[in-house]
Amino acid sequence: DQQVKQNSPSLSVQEGRISILNCDYTNSMFDYFLWYKKYPAEGPTFLISISSIKDKNEDGRFTVFLNKSAKHLSLHIVPSQPGDSAVYFCAAQTTGTASKLTFGTGTRLQVTL
Amino acid sequence: GAVVSQHPSRVICKSGTSVKIECRSLDFQATTMFWYRQFPKQSLMLMATSNEGSKATYEQGVEKDKFLINHASLTLSTLTVTSAHPEDSSFYICSAGGTGVNQPQHFGDGTRLSIL
Numbered sequence: 001d002q003q004v005k006q007n008s009p010s011l012s013v014q015e016g017r018i019s020i021l022n023c024d025y026t027n028s029m030f031d032y033f034l035w036y037k038k039y040p041a042e043g044p045t046f047l048i049s050i051s052s053i054k055d056k057n058e059d060g061r062f063t064v065f066l067n068k069s070a071k072h073l074s075l076h077i078v079p080s081q082p083g084d085s086a087v088y089f090c091a092a093q094t095t096g097t098a099s100k101l102t103f104g105t106g107t108r109l110q111v112t113l
Numbered sequence: 114g115a116v117v118s119q120h121p122s123r124v125i126c127k128s129g130t131s132v133k134i135e136c137r138s139l140d141f142q143a144t145t146m147f148w149y150r151q152f153p154k155q156s157l158m159l160m161a162t163s164n165e166g167s168k169a170t171y172e173q174g175v176e177k178d179k180f181l182i183n184h185a186s187l188t189l190s191t192l193t194v195t196s197a198h199p200e201d202s203s204f205y206i207c208s209a210g211g212t213g214v215n216q217p218q219h220f221g222d223g224t225r226l227s228i229l
Contacts, residue, residue: 032215036220042222042223043117043206043220043221044206049215049217095215099218101157102159104156
């Protein structure tokens with residue numbers, strides 16, 4: 001039972017354009033959502049997060065949007081840079097469950113020149 | 114930001130060997146650490162929650178006797194893969210932090226385990 005889904009396994013975007021990565025979840029108890037970036041043979045690096053009381057959080061080039069009614073979140077990267085090429089995982093957590101994270105399957109972003 | 118160190122980064126050993134992986138929180142105390150496993154092109158799957166001074170909590174389907182977890186101090190958790198077999202070959206990652214409200218977990222760089 002995949003509670004967090006990233007339906008696009010890969011995405012290719014031209015440098016300077018916007019990258020939009022999507023994530024859907026099924027568990028309505030999730031109240032904290034995170035995006036991680038991962039390079040091969042490395043651990044995930046935390047990018048940005050959002051609490052369920054908000055619908056948008058912005059940090060530099062990264063913005064996360066949350067639509068609770070649709071159980072959907074997205075990560076926008078603008079402008080995209082070649083160094084952004086990596087696998088992006090969304091993750092979700094329910095406060096008070098020993099901080100367990102449930103991860104999506106990841107989207108591989110390729111930013112081309 | 115929080116730093117989590119994981120060692121070793123890569124292990125190659127023969128079937129039947131036991132392998133210990135260390136996870137350290139370098140600039141903060143972690144009463145709870147987490148161990149994940151990732152198969153190629155798949156998501157990170159939580160294996161167990163490591164609790165300082167008490168027994169680890171294992172996820173369903175994870176063998177406690179196969180994956181021994183010890184969390185003897187506030188900055189160190191270890192995962193021992195006992196009598197490893199080729200099917201145990203995987204990428205193991207630990208994390209720490211995230212126990213406060215709306216606080217992210219931070220991950221180590223992972224250990225690539227290859228059992229021959």
